[in-house]
Amino acid sequence: MRPPDSLSNDATKAQLVRLLAGVSLHGDQHLAEVERDLVQVDALLNEAIKKLCASFMAIHQTIGLQQEALNGVLASGVAGPEQAARLEALRDEISQHVGAAVTGLQFQDMTSQLIGRMVQHLAGLRDVFGALGADGSTALPESGSEEMLALLDSISERVGVHGTELPRVTRSSVKQRHMESGDIDLF
Amino acid sequence: MKTILAVDDSGSLRQMLSFSLKAAGYGVIEAVDGEDGLKKAKQQKVDLVLTDQNMPGMDGLTLIKALRGMANYKSVPILMLTTESGDDIKAMGRAAGANGWLVKPFDPARLTEVVKKLIG
Numbered sequence: 014m015r016p017p018d019s020l021s022n023d024a025t026k027a028q029l030v031r032l033l034a035g036v037s038l039h040g041d042q043h044l045a046e047v048e049r050d051l052v053q054v055d056a057l058l059n060e061a062i063k064k065l066c067a068s069f070m071a072i073h074q075t076i077g078l079q080q081e082a083l084n085g086v087l088a089s090g091v092a093g094p095e096q097a098a099r100l101e102a103l104r105d106e107i108s109q110h111v112g113a114a115v116t117g118l119q120f121q122d123m124t125s126q127l128i129g130r131m132v133q134h135l136a137g138l139r140d141v142f143g144a145l146g147a148d149g150s151t152a153l154p155e156s157g158s159e160e161m162l163a164l165l166d167s168i169s170e171r172v173g174v175h176g177t178e179l180p181r182v183t184r185s186s187v188k189q190r191h192m193e194s195g196d197i198d199l200f
Numbered sequence: 201m202k203t204i205l206a207v208d209d210s211g212s213l214r215q216m217l218s219f220s221l222k223a224a225g226y227g228v229i230e231a232v233d234g235e236d237g238l239k240k241a242k243q244q245k246v247d248l249v250l251t252d253q254n255m256p257g258m259d260g261l262t263l264i265k266a267l268r269g270m271a272n273y274k275s276v277p278i279l280m281l282t283t284e285s286g287d288d289i290k291a292m293g294r295a296a297g298a299n300g301w302l303v304k305p306f307d308p309a310r311l312t313e314v315v316k317k318l319i320g
Contacts, residue, residue, distance in 0.1 A: 108309075109309070111308075112220075112307060112308040112309050113307075115216050115219065115220055115306075115307075115308050116305045116306065116307050116308075117305075118212065118216055119212070119213060119216060119304060119305035119306070120305075121210065121212045121213075122208075122210040122212060122213040122283070122304060122305075123283055123304065123305070125210065126254070126283060186253070186254050186282075186283050186284050187283045188283070188285055189283060189303075189304070189305070192305055193305075194305055194306055194307035194310060195285065195302065195303025195304055195305060195306065196285065196301075196302075196303045197300065197301070197302050197303075197310060197314055198290065198300060198301045198302075199299065199300040199314065199317075200294045200298065200299055200300055200301070
């Protein structure tokens with residue numbers, strides 16, 4: 014028959030293993046979400062900058078064409094229906110490019126939501142480590158097995174609470190991975 | 201001039217909405233969240249409300265329910281403009297009294313087309 018102390022040591026070791034597994038799991042979950050969000054932010058920013066550069070160049074080019082058309086009207090002194098139609102077409106083209114730029118400029122709204130979520134995950138991770146640090150610092154070498162077991166139970170419970178809170182912060186409201194305009198549903 | 205109340209906690213988004221809607225000939229009142237939107241809707245009756253869902257304090261669904269509880273907002277068109285695209289939350293929006301659901305990012309031409317269809 015094993016002495017009571019040995020049983021208590023086994024229980025402490027088992028609890029310690031459970032605690033470390035819990036910390037590792039919660040840490041992994043938080044970091045995986047942060048990683049996922051960073052990839053999404055990177056994709057959105059890349060698309061946004063491409064879209065904005067393309068819109069900027071297109072607006073610049075179309076304004077040049079508009080100026081040429083105006084110069085033609087000024088030089089000839091004639092503003093007939095043909096010239097008016099040309100100027101109207103160029104104005105519409107500029108509006109379309111400005112519209113594309115407006116869509117691209119909305120990246121900040123989405124990326125700031127994702128960054129906010131990453132901050133929440135990092136805070137969650139900090140809380141888990143904080144729970145370990147606060148309770149762990151009282152685990153003195155001279156603590157008995159029973160005290161150590163009670164302490165590990167308490168830390169595990171705290172880490173577990175952070176774990177159960179995780180789904181609340183993991184739900185992302187931003188699913189977009191492209192800067193294309195979204196669906197419209199009229200009820 | 202028809203007036204639209206644009207409710208969004210993102211300053212850049214409000215700026216884009218305001219720019220697009222004003223260019224289409226509408227007057228725009230901006231609000232930074234649901235509470236601010238409700239306050240401004242009480243101060244001046246608007247012709248259409250465009251609201252985000254996720255905002256600090258009062259969210260979009262709560263704002264819609266509050267507006268639908270007001271006699272002069274029973275039939276004013278309300279559109280959600282949000283990053284949320286799930287069918288479940290859309291159904292909640294519809295149940296709350298929203299007339300439509302637009303997923304961000306928006307295209308100004310498509311947005312003004314929808315607004316024009318609802319309020320002319």
